[in-house]
Amino acid sequence: MTYKTEMKQLRKHRWDTIKHHPYFGFLIIVFLMFAVQLIRLLGVDVPVAVLRAFGSTMIFTIIALGFSILLGYGGLASLGTAGFVGLGSYFVVYFTNQLEFSIFLTIVAVLIVAVVLGTVVGFISLRIEGMYLAIITLGLSEILNEVFKRATALTGGTTGEGIDGIIFFKNLIAVDHNTVFIFISIVLFIIMLLTMNIMKSPTGRALLAMRNSSSAAQAMGVSIFRYRLLAFIISTVYAMLAGVLYMTYWSFTIPSTWSLGFSLNILAAVIVGGSQSIYGIILGTFMIFGLDLAVFKQIQFFVDNPAITIVLNGVLIIVVIMFYPGGLIRLVQTLGVKLKLWFQKLKKKWRDYYYGSDIE
Amino acid sequence: MVPILNKLQILWYEKRIGNHQTKHDFLQSFLPIRIQELNTKKDQKLHHLSLKKSHTILPYEIKANIKSDYWQTVYEYETKKIETKYYWRLRALTQAMKRKQNKSDHWSVEEPKHLQKIQELEQKKQTELAKVKAKFVVNPSDLNKEAYASNNEAIERAYQDQLAQIETKYQNKIEQFSNRANNIIAKHKERLDYYHRKLKIAEQEKAIYPMDENVVLKLDNLSMHFGGLKAVDQLSFEVKEGEIFGLIGPNGAGKTTVFNCITRFYRPTGGLMYFRNNLGEVVRLNDIVVHDIIKEGIVRTFQNVEMIWELNVIENLLVAAHTSYRSTFFGQLFNSRLLRQEEVVMRLKATKILEDLDLSAYAYVYPYGLPYGILKKIELARTLMVNPKLIILDEPAAGLNDAETENLAETIRKIQKEYNATIFLVEHDMGLVMNICDTVCAVSFGKKLAIGTPKDIQGSKVVREAYLGGE
Numbered sequence: 001m002t003y004k005t006e007m008k009q010l011r012k013h014r015w016d017t018i019k020h021h022p023y024f025g026f027l028i029i030v031f032l033m034f035a036v037q038l039i040r041l042l043g044v045d046v047p048v049a050v051l052r053a054f055g056s057t058m059i060f061t062i063i064a065l066g067f068s069i070l071l072g073y074g075g076l077a078s079l080g081t082a083g084f085v086g087l088g089s090y091f092v093v094y095f096t097n098q099l100e101f102s103i104f105l106t107i108v109a110v111l112i113v114a115v116v117l118g119t120v121v122g123f124i125s126l127r128i129e130g131m132y133l134a135i136i137t138l139g140l141s142e143i144l145n146e147v148f149k150r151a152t153a154l155t156g157g158t159t160g161e162g163i164d165g166i167i168f169f170k171n172l173i174a175v176d177h178n179t180v181f182i183f184i185s186i187v188l189f190i191i192m193l194l195t196m197n198i199m200k201s202p203t204g205r206a207l208l209a210m211r212n213s214s215s216a217a218q219a220m221g222v223s224i225f226r227y228r229l230l231a232f233i234i235s236t237v238y239a240m241l242a243g244v245l246y247m248t249y250w251s252f253t254i255p256s257t258w259s260l261g262f263s264l265n266i267l268a269a270v271i272v273g274g275s276q277s278i279y280g281i282i283l284g285t286f287m288i289f290g291l292d293l294a295v296f297k298q299i300q301f302f303v304d305n306p307a308i309t310i311v312l313n314g315v316l317i318i319v320v321i322m323f324y325p326g327g328l329i330r331l332v333q334t335l336g337v338k339l340k341l342w343f344q345k346l347k348k349k350w351r352d353y354y355y356g357s358d359i360e
Numbered sequence: 361m362v363p364i365l366n367k368l369q370i371l372w373y374e375k376r377i378g379n380h381q382t383k384h385d386f387l388q389s390f391l392p393i394r395i396q397e398l399n400t401k402k403d404q405k406l407h408h409l410s411l412k413k414s415h416t417i418l419p420y421e422i423k424a425n426i427k428s429d430y431w432q433t434v435y436e437y438e439t440k441k442i443e444t445k446y447y448w449r450l451r452a453l454t455q456a457m458k459r460k461q462n463k464s465d466h467w468s469v470e471e472p473k474h475l476q477k478i479q480e481l482e483q484k485k486q487t488e489l490a491k492v493k494a495k496f497v498v499n500p501s502d503l504n505k506e507a508y509a510s511n512n513e514a515i516e517r518a519y520q521d522q523l524a525q526i527e528t529k530y531q532n533k534i535e536q537f538s539n540r541a542n543n544i545i546a547k548h549k550e551r552l553d554y555y556h557r558k559l560k561i562a563e564q565e566k567a568i569y570p571m572d573e574n575v576v577l578k579l580d581n582l583s584m585h586f587g588g589l590k591a592v593d594q595l596s597f598e599v600k601e602g603e604i605f606g607l608i609g610p611n612g613a614g615k616t617t618v619f620n621c622i623t624r625f626y627r628p629t630g631g632l633m634y635f636r637n638n639l640g641e642v643v644r645l646n647d648i649v650v651h652d653i654i655k656e657g658i659v660r661t662f663q664n665v666e667m668i669w670e671l672n673v674i675e676n677l678l679v680a681a682h683t684s685y686r687s688t689f690f691g692q693l694f695n696s697r698l699l700r701q702e703e704v705v706m707r708l709k710a711t712k713i714l715e716d717l718d719l720s721a722y723a724y725v726y727p728y729g730l731p732y733g734i735l736k737k738i739e740l741a742r743t744l745m746v747n748p749k750l751i752i753l754d755e756p757a758a759g760l761n762d763a764e765t766e767n768l769a770e771t772i773r774k775i776q777k778e779y780n781a782t783i784f785l786v787e788h789d790m791g792l793v794m795n796i797c798d799t800v801c802a803v804s805f806g807k808k809l810a811i812g813t814p815k816d817i818q819g820s821k822v823v824r825e826a827y828l829g830g831e
Contacts, residue, residue, distance in 0.1 A: 003411040194693055201692035201699065205679045208668050216666035219623060220742075221654040221683035230689065276670065355448060356455040 022200075026192045029282060030185050033058055037181050053286075053294035055181060058188045059245045061285045064269045065195045065278065066238025071267075072275030073204055074231035075211030076125055077134040079263045081239050083141030084117065086148055086258030088243020090155050093253060096163045096172075098154075103166050107244055114240040118233030125228050141263060148255040160254030163247065175251045184245050191238065192278055198234070199276075207231060265289070272320055274327025283328045287316070366565050373559040377552060378686040379698070384548040386701035389708055391541045395534055402530040406523065413519045417512060422498050424508035435496035439489060446485040453478055569642045571634050576601045576750055576782045577622070582631035584617050584806075591617040593806035596631070599750070599799075604776055604783045606797035608790070608817075610827055614806040615786040616663070619752055623660050624650040638749050655683050657749035661742075663758060665735040667727045673738055674723045677710040678703075680745040706745075713744050716778065717771060733764035740771060744779055751775070753785040757792050765789060769796050794818065802826065 018024060036054050040046045063081060070076050091110050095101040101109075121140065125133050148155045155161055165174040198204050209217040210227050218224060247253060265288050273284020286294075296302040296309040324330045421427055457474045461467055571578055577599040584592040591614040599605045607615050620626045622633060622645060633645035637656040648656065659680070668676055684706065687699040714720045717737055727735060736756060743751050756772070757765045769792055776783055787793045793800060794814040802809040802817055804826040810817055817823055 003408070003415040006408065006411060197693055197695045201695070202678070202682055202685045202687075203689060203692050205668070205671060205675060206682055208670050209679050209682075212668045212670075213662075213666045215625065216662060218625070218650045219654065219660050219662075220680050221651050221746075222679075223649075223651045354455060355451045356458070 022196060023193060025279065026189055026196070029192075029279070030189045033188075034181070034185050037178060047298060049293045049297050051177070051181075053290035053292075055177070055184065055249050056293075057282070057286045057290040058184050059242050059249060060266065060269065060289050061282050062188060062191050062242040062245065063239050063266055064273070064281045064285050065191060066235035066242075067266055067270050068275050068278075068281050069195065069198060069204075069207070069238075070231050070235040071270055073199065073207035073211060074228065076228065076231060077130065077267075078121070078137040078232075078235065079134045079260065079267070080121065080137030080141035081235075081266045082258040082260065082262035083144035084114070084236050084239035085243040085246065085262070086253065086255070087113070087117075087144055088240035089247045089253040089258075090148060090161075090243075091240070092244050092247035093156070093161045093163055094154055096165075096167060097161075100167060100172075102169055103244070103248065104168075107241065110240045110244055111237060114237040115233055117240075118236035119229060121236065122229035122232035125232060126225060138260065138263070141258075141260070145255055145258055148258065155255070158255060160252060162252040164251075166248055175248065177249070180248050184249060187241075187245060191241075195278060199278075203227075203230070268317060272317055272328055274329035277327070277329040279332075280327045280329030283332065287313075287320075287328065291316075366562060369562045370559065373555050373562060375686065377555045377559065378684070380548045380552045380555070382686055382698065382702050382705060384545055384552065385705045387541050387545050387548075389705065390701075391538060391545075394537060394541075398530055398534050398537070402526060405526050405530075409519065409522055409526065413515060417515050420504075420508040420511045422496060423502065423504045425498060425503055426508065431496050435492065438492045438496070442485065442488050442492065446481065449481055450478065453481065563639075563641060569634050569644055571636065571642045572598070574601050575599065576636050577784065578634040579618075579622075580632040580634070582618065582621060582633060583629045584614070584621055584626055585629045590806050592621065592628075594631075595803065595806065595808055597801050597808065597811055599782060599784055601636075602776070602780065602782055603798040604772065604785070604796050606793040606800040606814075607784070607786045607803065608788075608793055608800060609803040609809075612805075613803045615803060616754060617806075618803075619660065619754055619786065623653050623658065623752065624648060635750070638747065654746055657747070658752065659743040659746060659748040659750075660752040661736075661739045661754055661756065663754045665732070665739055667735060667738070669726070669728050672724050672726050673719070674707065674710050674714070676727065676738065677713065677742050677745055678706055680742040681706050681709070684746060710745065713741050716774070717741050733760050733767065736760065736764075736768065737771060740768075740775065744775065744781075748779075748781050750782045750784060753783065753787075755786055755788060757787055757789040765792055768792070772796055 033054050036046060036051060040051070063085060067078070067081060070078055088110050091113070092103070092106055095106040095109065096103075121137060124136055128136055149158050163175075165172040166180075167173070206217065206222040206227055207230075209220060209222055210224060214224055269284040269288040270281060271284070272287055273282070274280025292309055292313060296312070302309050320328055320331065324334075422431055453474070457471075460470065460474075464470055575598045579596050579598075582592055582595045583590070593614075595614075595618065607618065609615050617626065621628045624645065628646070634642055635645050635656060635658065636642050643656055645653070645656075645658075668679060671679070685699075685702055687696055687702060690696075691699050711720065711723065714723050717740065719734070719737060719741060722730065722734065722738070727738065730738075740751075740753075740756070753772075756768055760768060772783060772785075773796060775781055785793075785797075797814055799811065800814050800817045801811045802820070802823045809822045809826055810820045812820075
């Protein structure tokens with residue numbers, strides 16, 4: 001048509017290409033997480049529990065993403081996540097309190113240790129599979145937990161240990177939750193991009209091939225040795241990095257947090273959310289770690305009866321697993337389709353009401 | 361020490377060759393695409409420019425009554441738009457009237473109000489229509505041809521200038537890009553030649569095994585014992601280049617075991633296996649690890665289809681090209697340029713293979729729920745991703761109906777002819793084997809019974825005895 005309409009179409013097309021870019025969703029998610037902080041800055045009174053819920057969701061999403069590469073892509077079960085996260089957090093304690101190193105240096109050190117640990121666990125996984133592997137990793141985690149309890153000089157023992165602040169470059173800066181929130185959301189965004197890249201790349205495809213059938217994968221040139229090791233290294237790196245972030249946010253760590261329960265929670269988050277979808281994992285993590293603090297604790301009835309929240313959470317998980325084995329992401333997708341249909345119906349109804357039916 | 365160094369040297373050359381080959385292939389396939397892209401972009405720009413010109417010249421043209429037909433259609437379009445808009449508004453008003461009529465007790469009081477509203481709407485419509493008319497339809501008394509003539513010239517000149525600018529700009533762009541790309545292609549080609557020469561020299565030091573010129577695979581007294589059971593016993597045969605070789609035998613004769621030995625899933629108890637790979641050199645398969653077999657050019661399929669159900673068909677094909685990727689893990693982590701280029705090259709290759717096998721309709725479909733015959737064909741397509749020298753098919757016709765088997769036979773022949781691959785298959789469907797195979801080898805209890813053309817085997821007494829039992 002005319003010049004103006006054509007230009008309008010062109011602009012719309014440009015916006016569409018931005019909208020459908022794979023990274024756009026991550027930006028939205030990080031922005032939503034961050035919006036809680038923005039609302040607070042505007043003067044609206046947001047309860048501290050809600051902020052904490054979002055903070056911990058962001059941190060634990062990183063662990064769950066690593067776990068999804070291990071379980072959803074590699075098909076390897078592990079219950080040793082808690083030990084690695086705990087180790088990461090104790091590294092921050094030691095490096096800040098005793099050695100007075102910068103947080104960035106700590107991250108580098110943690111990455112190196114994580115690679116070594118991941119290699120060790122990967123080597124174990126070469127000979128053992130399935131439930132047995134889960135139990136072996138659980139044992140490893142329990143060993144680490146016992147070390148946290150006994151090595152009092154380094155870890156503070158069963159009473160836990162805290163840090164007074166973070167050393168970014170030279171001086172100790174008292175931990176401010178808002179700045180740390182920014183730091184964590186940036187790290188989460190980067191981690192989501194990297195995870196997405198791995199999942200879409202030949203590596204992700206090779207991992208999926210290994211999960212479906214190890215013999216077919218080998219016939220197609222996928223080295224089982226290499227990719228099992230890789231899956232474990234990635235998940236360990238993510239877990240220990242999340243441990244460092246946990247320490248920057250909460251500035252206190254205690255061995256009782258890093259028990260079997262935590263590992264099971266991460267497993268539940270991945271299974272509930274959908275083990276192969278990044279968005280699903282974010283939803284699942286929020287359901288396991290954030291729902292209680294962000295929603296139930298804000299309603300007076302549930303505050304009076306705290307036992308009900310635990311039961312309700314359990315029932316929710318059972319319902320999701322029973323009816324949506326693909327995870328919460330499937331639920332969201334089907335709901336989306338249904339909502340669209342319902343909306344169309346509503347639109348037609350309104351049209352008939354407002355303009356009169358065509359048939360008359 | 362020297363063999364290890366030699367091996368490293370060869371590995372390094374192979375890696376370099378792979379990198380250069382990918383970049384070379386990518387640029388060669390990308391060059392026409394990019395040029396076309398630039399051309400369409402240029403066309404779009406020119407189109408917009410002409411639209412803009414007509415937009416600026418519009419008022420003068422109407423005043424001069426030039427191109428009156430065109431402007432008449434635009435005028436009609438605009439009028440129609442306004443009319444539909446007011447049609448819906450009127451309909452909403454009458455509907456509201458009807459609704460109130462049923463409810464209201466004082467309709468006689470309210471009715472004039474509604475009627476007035478409808479009248480107002482009509483007036484509004486008329487004013488809008490008049491506006492459009494004033495814009496597009498000109499009175500004979502207002503005709504002004506001089507203003508058009510003077511303005512048209514200036515506008516036309518400016519338009520021509522801009523047009524020439526855009527033309528030259530894109531011409532330069534295309535020229536620059538193709539020059540640069542061709543330069544890089546030539547450079548890569550030069551490097552490729554260099555590394556191929558170096559590789560040839562390095563490979564001369566490698567161990568050379570004896571094998572006839574036209575033979576691809578040679579088994580020399582292969583044995584595989586499971587405890588006391590001799591699954592394969594002193595089996596030896598040769599597979600010639602470019603033929604379709606069939607291995608037949610009753611159930612439990614050890615056919616699949618032979619396959620598993622060749623592809624290194626089993627470690628044979630005794631015997632040697634030689635293979636002439638893509639580069640024309642003879643390798644001993646006993647020395648190669650199971651996941652490196654594919655690099656030599658041996659691909660296999662499985663008895664029951666082994667798909668990756670979470671990936672669509674084209675990505676399933678890309679998994680088979682896993683060994684052809686040169687980008688490292690960190691390259692993939694950060695979605696490097698090399699990876700993106702490789703992805704383009706591989707996807708183009710996969711699409712071509714799917715087209716060849718009449719599977720392009722399924723390229724972006726998830727394999728879950730597809731018919732068994734299609735899945736088998738997809739598996740065949742998957743083997744072609746690595747330019748195989750030898751394709752090993754484990755019971756390709758199992759679970760297929762007659763029509764699908766016919767189709768499969770055609771596909772196998774096509775692969776043999778167009779992709780220059782040798783095919784080695786185990787099959788129970790005698791019709792298929794006798795139909796397509798050039799050479800057939802019959803085995804029973806791990807021992808070779810007979811080898812020859814399908815006719816020889818059909819006439820062989822030993823084979824018949826093995827299948828149907830002695831007298």
